[in-house]
Amino acid sequence: MRKVLLILLFLISLLYIFPIVFTCTNSFMTLNQINFEAIDIIPKQFNLQQYYSIALEKAEYFKFFINSIKLTSFIILGQVILGIITGFAFAKMSFKGRDTIFIIYILAILLPFQVTLVPNYLILDKMGRALNIQILDTHAAIILPGIFSSFGVFLLRQFIKGIPDEIIEAARIDGAGNIRILFKIVIPYIKPAVFSLIVLTFIDNWNLLEQAIIFIDTPKKLPLSVFLEQIYYGDKKVFYAGAVLYIVPALIIFIKGEKYIRKGLVLGGKNDE
Numbered sequence: 001m002r003k004v005l006l007i008l009l010f011l012i013s014l015l016y017i018f019p020i021v022f023t024c025t026n027s028f029m030t031l032n033q034i035n036f037e038a039i040d041i042i043p044k045q046f047n048l049q050q051y052y053s054i055a056l057e058k059a060e061y062f063k064f065f066i067n068s069i070k071l072t073s074f075i076i077l078g079q080v081i082l083g084i085i086t087g088f089a090f091a092k093m094s095f096k097g098r099d100t101i102f103i104i105y106i107l108a109i110l111l112p113f114q115v116t117l118v119p120n121y122l123i124l125d126k127m128g129r130a131l132n133i134q135i136l137d138t139h140a141a142i143i144l145p146g147i148f149s150s151f152g153v154f155l156l157r158q159f160i161k162g163i164p165d166e167i168i169e170a171a172r173i174d175g176a177g178n179i180r181i182l183f184k185i186v187i188p189y190i191k192p193a194v195f196s197l198i199v200l201t202f203i204d205n206w207n208l209l210e211q212a213i214i215f216i217d218t219p220k221k222l223p224l225s226v227f228l229e230q231i232y233y234g235d236k237k238v239f240y241a242g243a244v245l246y247i248v249p250a251l252i253i254f255i256k257g258e259k260y261i262r263k264g265l266v267l268g269g270k271n272d273e
Contacts, residue, residue, distance in 0.1 A: 149201075
């Protein structure tokens with residue numbers, strides 16, 4: 001039985017690994033071999049022409065790459081700040097309707113983000129009109145909804161609940177306010193959860209697609225995730241090299257942060273009541 005399970009896990013792993021291997025090996029192939037009908041993962045003639053071409057002929061690729069970095073970085077920063085503050089409020093502060101509001105947050109996690117796309121579009125449109133500023137067709141249209149994701153609040157709240165109330169009360173007796181408690185007690189304690197949130201948020205928003213298509217009209221403002229599709233249909237000879245460069249940051253972040261994901265999710269679940 002154990003051997004059967006191992007074989008099954010191995011086959012499932014291959015299903016996930018094969019597309020990555022296929023993309024990497026195809027990035028070193030010539031266009032003729034790429035267009036060949038049979039699936040081939042071994043380059044007949046190893047070359048770096050795709051990478052040279054994307055650097056010299058597709059310089060706009062790196063502009064879209066920077067767009068993705070900008071969007072992802074601001075969303076991560078916003079989610080971490082909001083998650084720490086709101087998670088602390090839900091875990092260690094008493095106020096009317098706290099549990100009801102938190103339940104609403106939990107329900108928001110269960111909703112597919114596609115359900116909220118149209119409401120977000122309408123809200124951003126009305127907000128822009130009310131403030132007489134342009135929000136749609138800017139990166140802010142993607143960043144603002146991304147910052148207010150409920151997952152970060154939920155994850156950090158679970159960790160903060162694990163901090164003994166006696167420590168918080170002792171700090172308050174010593175004259176510490178909420179800000180000092182956050183920086184001196186809460187943040188050092190929840191570092192694994194913060195790193196876990198950073199990794200998960202990066203992977204999620206590095207691959208965003210629908211938000212960019214709906215909220216952004218100007219092509220030069222699009223993230224790399226959208227531009228890759230254009231390369232595939234418009235210039236396949238550099239697509240695989242572009243895809244490899246696109247995959248690398250996500251792989252590095254995931255490999256470096258995998259231990260924080262496991263620790264963050266496991267301990268966060270233990271701290272739940």
